Amino acid sequence: MTTSNCLEILLVDDDQDVLDAYHHLFSLAGYRTRIFTNPLSALDFIPIDWPGIVVTDMYMPQLSGMELLTQLKERDPRLPVIMISGHGDIPMALKAVKHGACDFLEKPIKPAELLALITKQLNSRHQYLQQKSSLNKTLTRELIGKSAQVNNIRQVLSEMALLDSNVCIYGESGTGRHNVASLLHSLSARATLPLIQLNGNQIKTISDIENLFTQASQASIILSFPELLSHEIQHWLAEFLLNQERTQSKPIRLITIFSDSPEIYIGEQSLLPELYYIINQSNIELPPLRKRPDDIAQLFHYFLKRSCNKLAKPLPSVDKSYLSTLRKHSWDGNVRELRNVAELFAIGIVKLTGQNRTQSMDQTHSPLDNLVNDYEKQIIEDALYLFSGRVADAANYLQIPRKKLYLRLKKHGVDKKDYKTL
Numbered sequence: 001m002t003t004s005n006c007l008e009i010l011l012v013d014d015d016q017d018v019l020d021a022y023h024h025l026f027s028l029a030g031y032r033t034r035i036f037t038n039p040l041s042a043l044d045f046i047p048i049d050w051p052g053i054v055v056t057d058m059y060m061p062q063l064s065g066m067e068l069l070t071q072l073k074e075r076d077p078r079l080p081v082i083m084i085s086g087h088g089d090i091p092m093a094l095k096a097v098k099h100g101a102c103d104f105l106e107k108p109i110k111p112a113e114l115l116a117l118i119t120k121q122l123n124s125r126h127q128y129l130q131q132k133s134s135l136n137k138t139l140t141r142e143l144i145g146k147s148a149q150v151n152n153i154r155q156v157l158s159e160m161a162l163l164d165s166n167v168c169i170y171g172e173s174g175t176g177r178h179n180v181a182s183l184l185h186s187l188s189a190r191a192t193l194p195l196i197q198l199n200g201n202q203i204k205t206i207s208d209i210e211n212l213f214t215q216a217s218q219a220s221i222i223l224s225f226p227e228l229l230s231h232e233i234q235h236w237l238a239e240f241l242l243n244q245e246r247t248q249s250k251p252i253r254l255i256t257i258f259s260d261s262p263e264i265y266i267g268e269q270s271l272l273p274e275l276y277y278i279i280n281q282s283n284i285e286l287p288p289l290r291k292r293p294d295d296i297a298q299l300f301h302y303f304l305k306r307s308c309n310k311l312a313k314p315l316p317s318v319d320k321s322y323l324s325t326l327r328k329h330s331w332d333g334n335v336r337e338l339r340n341v342a343e344l345f346a347i348g349i350v351k352l353t354g355q356n357r358t359q360s361m362d363q364t365h366s367p368l369d370n371l372v373n374d375y376e377k378q379i380i381e382d383a384l385y386l387f388s389g390r391v392a393d394a395a396n397y398l399q400i401p402r403k404k405l406y407l408r409l410k411k412h413g414v415d416k417k418d419y420k421t422l
């Protein structure tokens with residue numbers, strides 16, 4: 001059985017005799033067919049990514065072939081649709097192809113010609129669906145989350161992966177912007193070519209950027225924070241990218257990363273509109289973790305399992321009340337913070353609750369002052385951990401003056417440096 005035999009051919013024609021003739025022809029060639037005399041029923045039948053192709057007549061009373069084509073393409077732009085007409089009408093053929101028909105045949109049909117076309121389209125549909133299913137598997141494995149937002153990002157990524165457009169990714173730090181950018185590269189046709197990561201504040205002169213971009217031929221480049229480039233360098237970059245478009249050669253695919261919607265930077269005049277229009281051929285917003293709480297448990301289990309595997313430790317059980325604590329946390333550090341919490345959990349340190357400490361305190365029956373001290377120390381440690389040892393941020397988070405926090409650090413013997421590496 002060839003690959004194309006696994007798929008179906010959906011035939012639409014209001015003339016039952018014609019349908020029977022096609023059906024006979026395709027069955028003899030070993031293809032499975034489905035026939036519809038009413039195009040509206042065919043529309044109802046076809047879901048997105050339907051494993052097959054459509055062959056339709058042009059003139060039908062309920063819905064014209066052109067309208068059927070338009071509606072099918074709105075739902076599934078990649079679905080191959082072959083149009084057949086009794087009238088040799090060149091403008092109509094051109095219109096059909098413009099609306100996405102993969103071919104336009106004129107009656108009387110030459111069976112060998114139709115079969116050759118069908119075989120070609122079934123094979124390319126098969127290839128596309130295989131590619132999409134492998135993309136979806138990779139995305140489900142690498143982009144964890146079950147929220148509607150992450151489902152949507154996976155869908156967008158599977159579409160973008162097959163294109164080669166410049167993409168803007170924006171969101172707060174730790175939301176997974178670089179993860180998504182790397183996925184875009186690894187799913188693209190450039191996957192075997194280099195992926196270069198640059199930061200806007202590293203590029204100081206035109207010759208810096210000229211060297212980087214001209215030497216990086218065929219690569220994907222992830223450029224974080226292009227708004228930090230001088231206007232002169234942004235202008236150079238816009239020209240470089242425009243030139244690529246004009247000459248239809250695309251040595252570089254540029255993926256840019258922002259902390260906020262790029263329009264904000266245009267408003268602040270740190271990003272040139274001329275650069276924005278060429279880097280923003282598509283964009284992806286990564287929402288903060290607090291806005292997609294449905295992802296928290298799944299991400300936590302994913303990171304916990306990964307850490308336990310790395311450490312060759314058995315997977316600890318996670319009770320429901322802890323998962324509910326995680327769900328309620330504000331996650332200012334987004335997925336990165338959650339990853340750190342899961343990694344600590346794997347080695348028995350339970351962050352964001354008094355759980356580990358309370359257990360040891362229960363055993364020693366500490367007096368009240370010790371309990372309070374201990375609890376204060378843990379809250380401070382959690383804040384330092386959250387802000388990677390940055391005292392000013394931790395003090396701000398705890399809503400106490402910085403000086404007071406320093407005094408507390410001294411009292412509890414806590415060293416901010418210990419949190420820098422977490």
Ligand SMILES: Nc1ncnc2c1ncn2[C@@H]1O[C@H](COP(=O)(O)OP(=O)(O)OP(=O)(O)O)[C@@H](O)[C@H]1O
Pocket residue numbers: 142143144145172173174175176177178179180335336339
């Ligand atoms: N949905 C996700 N599924 C699996 N891992 C994720 C997901 N989102 C983020 N991560 C992981 O979380 C960590 C932080 O993500 P990433 O570095 O991509 O964040 P970022 O938004 O680029 O922030 P920064 O620019 O500060 O690095 C990485 O280890 C990344 O692999």
